[in-house]
Amino acid sequence: MSAVFVLNLLVLYFITEMSIGISKIENLDRQTQLKYLQQNLISKIENLDSLKELDTLNLENNCIKEICNLKACSQLNTLNLAKNQLKSAEDINVNIKLKSVLDLSNNSLENPNILDILKQMPNLKVLYLFGNKVCGEIKNYRKTIISSIATLTHLDDRPVFEEERRTCNAWAQGGLEAERGERERISQEKKQKEERNFQAFKELVRQARQHKKDPVGPATGATFFDDATHQFDDEMKSMEEISETASSDF
Incomplete structure (x- = not known):
């Protein structure tokens, strides 16, 4: 048997083993204070019982088919399982004591019933699901996810701001008509806030003018008036910017 043939066999064996995952999570018994593991x-997820202080577990781009053996990781804040082989709700149906971030992007999840599992994670703040077929299977995907998970602050590529949450919740309760109504309420609230700010600064300017007529000292009244005027101008510019933003939002 030639050396070249043996070498080719070894290379083929190595590639084959790599394709199915030759490594194991092991030899961590003494790493009890470990915070981050990649x-x-x-x-397979295994041998993590000693990692009670683990904060972040990065298992991106592996061959993992189910989430398991994480019960001991009571301080887990971030779990990255992007680019694995998760397919169904059963694959992620596990009691995860996850505090914040879950990345399931670019797997093979396709059944909308995974949402029932995600809703059971009471502290989930950041969720990545893009790259899964399920994103196209869940009708009104973003609205449905946001209205279903009350704690969510970030979904896929965008943060979830309070205004979006309000409109999504309204949509979930009463459809498009309720969503439009909530958008109108948000718009009115912005206008009312602008009006309150405007009236407050008008009063500030009035007081400044009064001080100018009857100053405490020669320079005090003028300085107070000038400062108030500058504040008024700045606030008006700020309100104009807010109005432009509100117009673009609605």
Whole structure:
């Protein structure tokens, strides 16, 4: 048997083993204070019982088919399982004591019933689901996810601001008509806030003018008036910017 043939066999064996995941998560028994763990070339989550202080587990781009063996990781804040082989709700249906961030992007999830599992995570703030077929299977995907997970502050590529949450919740409760009504309420609230600010600064200017007529000292009244005027001009510019933003939003 030639050396070249043996070498080719070894290369083929190595590539084959890599494709199915030759590594294991192991030898961590003494790493009890470990906060961050990243592992490659694995097909299973295992041997993490000693990592009670683990904050971030990065298992992106592996061959993992189910979420399991994480109960001991009670301080887990971020779990990255992007680019794995998760397919169904059963694959992620596990009691995860996750505090904040879950990345399931670019897997093979396609059934909308995964939402029932995600809703059971009471502290979930950041969720990545893009790159899964399920994003196209859930009708009105973004509105549905946001209205279903009350704690969510970031979904896929965009943050979830309070105004969007309000409109999504209204849509979930009463459809498009309720959503339009909520948008109108938000618009009115902005206008009312602008009006309150405007009236407050008008009163400030009035007081400044009064001080100018009857100043405490020669320079005090003028200085007070000038400062108030500058504040008024700045506030008017700010309100114009807010109005432009509100117009673009609605």
